[in-house]
Amino acid sequence: MKLNTPRWWYAREPRHASVLRFVLKPVSWIWAAATARRLANTTPVDPGAAVISIGNLTVGGSGKTPVAREVLRLLRRAGIEAHALSRGYGGRLEGPTRVDLSVHTAADVGDEPLMLALDSPAWIARDRVAGARAAAQAGAEALVLDDAHQNPALKKTLSLIVVDGETRDGEWPFGDGSVFPSGPMREPLKAGLSRADAVVILLPADLAEADPELVETFGALPVFIARLAAAAPPPPGPLLGFAGIAKPWKVERSLKAAGADLADFAPFPDHAEFREEDLRFLADRADQFGARLITTEKDWSRLPPAWRARVVSWPVKATFADEAGFAALLRNAARS
Known part of the structure; x- marks a missing residue:
């Protein structure tokens, strides 16, 4: 979704935005009702492979793609033929199409599928069922869906919710609980959690532990802690950073x-x-400033080819505190 994410969305008491929040409330009710109706009226399809959904409850900014990459890595390390499946947001191709890094660009398939294809087979398809069947026919034993918690088209074996665990400076991942556009939620918190099997709280590398109050939010659901760490240190010397993600200020903070x-x-x-x-x-x-340009790996994939040599790509990865426990959850789901 191409939007400037307002920071007041993530404040638990956004007083300065209270009027705008009130004005947008009727649109939020329509959005939430449409989501609930779509979920209730769709019969999920079994594509012939295990389906592991990596989703979230908010509009962007939780770190789904790094988690999806790690899920794919752990599954493939366990000997399970795991393929990524994405809608291909931002790309022109409708699919089903297997991403080919030697041929496709972000303009073809979107930036997130390009990142997923760096490590594992990846597919894009506007029609999730058609994409899942194509991947299964190509040998996929498990499908890892990027951003599919609110998409009921496929029967899910395991539904994971990724939550941004940074709560300092008055930020709260769900704001005051308001649904888009008066807040960051795609659906009410209780409704979204009712379809989840486990939660991944993604912390920045410099945060020691998850907020206990946030962990308590998820009740009896299993909670796994992961950290978003740099895959390589930033280069030395002055740098000018830029990012086009839902929460660009987090890239600045992380750098x-x-x-x-x-x-x-x-x-x-x-x-x-x-x-x-x-x-x-x-x-x-x-x-x-006598500086070099630096951006995220996802943003770098959308740069025109002539500019890529002039901009440093800064990759990050998700690492799990209890990797063994999380990997066991994935294996059990994929082989069930």
Whole structure:
């Protein structure tokens, strides 16, 4: 979803936005009702392979894709032929299409499928059922769905919810619980959790532990703690960062926490299409500081080829505190 995520969404008591929140409430009720109706009126299809859903309850910004990559890695390490399946948001192809890194670009299949295809077979399909069947016919024993908790088309073997665990500075992953557009929720918290089998709380690398109050929110559901850590340290010297994700301020915070000499940072809307004039502006700004440009791996995949050599890609990965326990959960689901 291409939008500038308002930070007041994630404040538990966003007083300065109370009027706007009130004005948007009727639209939120319509959104929530439409989601509930779609979930209730769809009969899920068994595609002939285990289906592991990686979803969230909010509009972007929870870290689903790094978790999905780690899920795929753990399944394949266990000897299970696991394929990723995505809707391919931002790409022009409808699919079902197996992502080919030597042929496809973000304009074809979207940025997230390109990231998933770095490690495992990945498919895109607007029609999830058709995509799942194509992957199963190609040998997939398990399908890892990126962003599918509110999509009921496929019968799910395991439904995981990824939650942004950063609660400092007054932030709360669900805000005050309001549904989009008056808040960050895709559906009410209770409704979303009722379809979940487990929760992954994703913490930044510099946060020691999850907020106990947040953990208590999930009641009896199993909770796994993961950390989003840099796969490589930022390069030395001055850097000018930019990012087009749902919470760009978290990239700025993470770069600084990783020791980056960050001269400046430019936020863009989620899934932003970087225009030539945007990139020239960033390059000119970096020159003023004698800095190199740096962005996320996901944003780097959307850059025009001519610009990729001029921008550092900063990869991150999700690592689980209880990797053995989480891997066992995945194996049991995939082989059930």
